[in-house]
Amino acid sequence: MKSSLKISAACGMLLSVCALSAQADINSALKAYGEQKYDAAYREFSQLSAQGDNRAKSFLVLMTLRAQGTARDVPQAAKLARECAEGGEPTCAAIYGNLNLPGNGLPVNFAEARTWTRKAIAGGDQRAGYGLWQAYTLDPANQFMVNGKADDRKYNAIARRSIGERGDQIEAIDGLAGSAAAGYLPARLMLATLLLEQSGAGTTKQIRTLLDGIPNLPADYQKYLALAQQVDTLGPTRAAPKVVADAIPTVMTGAALASERSGTPNSTQCKDFRLMAIKDVSKVADAVWLPLTQPLVTGTYPIKGTWTEDWHVFFCGAERTIQMQFTVDGMGGAYYKVRS
Secondary structure, three states: OHHHHHHHHHHHHHHHHHHHHHHHHHHHHHHHHHOOOHHHHHHHHHHHHHOOOHHHHHHHHHHHHHOOOOOOOHHHHHHHHHHHHHOOOHHHHHHHHHHOOOOOOOOOOHHHHHHHHHHHHHOOOHHHHHHHHHHHHHOHHHOOEEOOEEOHHHHHHHHOOOHHHOHHHHHHHHHHHHHHHOOOHHHHHHHHHHHHOOOOOOOHHHHHHHHOOOOOOOHHHHHHHHHHHHHHOOOOOOOOHHHHHHHHHHHHHHHHHHHHHOOOOOHHHOOOOEEEEEEOOOOOEEEEEOOOOOOOOOOOOEEEEEEEEEEEEEEOOEEEEEEEEEEEOOOOOEEEEEOO
């Protein structure tokens, strides 16, 4: 009996020592990687991977793709990523999904890209949602540009899609928003770009949340942030910041016509236009919204509906109210006109 207990105790101690040794190995490998000692890191990760350590294998995948400590070998990286993903490692699932997108190494397979990206997200890697957005936008079925020009037939076909036909789009936008919420920088920048043109609910606060605090924010995004801040001061518009900026010439024309009707001479020569405020924003009539669930985008994307807003301007020495009418275009934006 005592002998049996001693053997059990010895086995327990041996397992503990082995566990500590394995932990030390992974820490050693991570330390070597962090110090850019890639040859040593690759050897250690290889040994750990051979012992079934999926985390170590995920680093082997990255190093094989980046030519760190080994030659760049996309087919081998894809093989390792698939093995690692099948073992439940979300980082590998995200990488394998990405490799199935155009130009990333494997034959293009959007279904595989989405399948493995979903597994990565389900495994806890919310940043992988960016891959769902890429799969949607890179899929020719969702594109309307042909040889650098918009194809009206393709554009209209996409714009007329029903909710039931927009499953991939809904998943893509939610995935992008989830990735942005997880702090993934490319997703934050991409979602800010999307919301800059997305009308129907007002997106200035989301844009500011996404872009505020990013170190060395690229110049274009500094302009996007400044525009969102400016529009935010005007009032609760449903129009996207870019739509507000684009609509200014139309509003100026409306203000000039209103000035002429009121008897102001030479109103077309006035140069003192200023948009002062946006008020009395109506609800979106006959609205159909994409059923987005991620907080950054919930209730932001109508595919049908109309609304009006009163734009208060200063023009030709007087304050005037121009009522604007907006019609959802089915592509995230809106058509606009001055309402007579």
